[in-house]
Amino acid sequence: MRRVIVRRSPVHGKGVFAMHALAAGERVLEYKGEITSWRNAVRRHQREGVEGHTFLFGLSDGRVIDGGRGGNSARWLNHACEPNCETIEDEGRIFIHTLRAIEPDEELFIEYLLSIDDSANEEVRAQYACRCKASGCCQSMLADAA
Numbered sequence: 001m002r003r004v005i006v007r008r009s010p011v012h013g014k015g016v017f018a019m020h021a022l023a024a025g026e027r028v029l030e031y032k033g034e035i036t037s038w039r040n041a042v043r044r045h046q047r048e049g050v051e052g053h054t055f056l057f058g059l060s061d062g063r064v065i066d067g068g069r070g071g072n073s074a075r076w077l078n079h080a081c082e083p084n085c086e087t088i089e090d091e092g093r094i095f096i097h098t099l100r101a102i103e104p105d106e107e108l109f110i111e112y113l114l115s116i117d118d119s120a121n122e123e124v125r126a127q128y129a130c131r132c133k134a135s136g137c138c139q140s141m142l143a144d145a146a
């Protein structure tokens with residue numbers, strides 16, 4: 001059964017929304033895309049435009065999944081500092097699970113926790129500014145932002 005739909009988000013660009021009520025702990029989506037090095041992915045997206053940056057999902061081995069290449073609707077998941085979904089890495093694949101029950105039509109969020117080599121670079125940091133409205137927002141999608 002189809003669980004989610006992609007449409008315009010009030011937070012940023014497009015977002016992923018629940019089509020019906022979801023239970024806590026439900027596996028909703030796999031984050032698909034080409035697995036490559038962080039360096040390759042950043043270089044590619046610098047050529048193709050800034051927007052592509054947020055299609056990258058970091059794996060624990062330092063590589064990234066590039067949702068801009070062969071990705072699915074999971075690439076439209078927006079970041080939030082208090083997300084309602086979590087990402088679970090299982091043998092090099094990333095799955096999105098709900099952290100709590102989700103209402104129909106609610107937008108799904110994950111915490112990106114991106115770590116980047118060039119985190120000191122202000123221009124790069126600005127591209128990862130967080131727009132979520134959580135009271136505990138740390139203003140950035142980067143894992144080392146605190």
Ligand SMILES: [Zn+2]
Nearest residue numbers: 081130132137
């Ligand atoms: Zn935030």
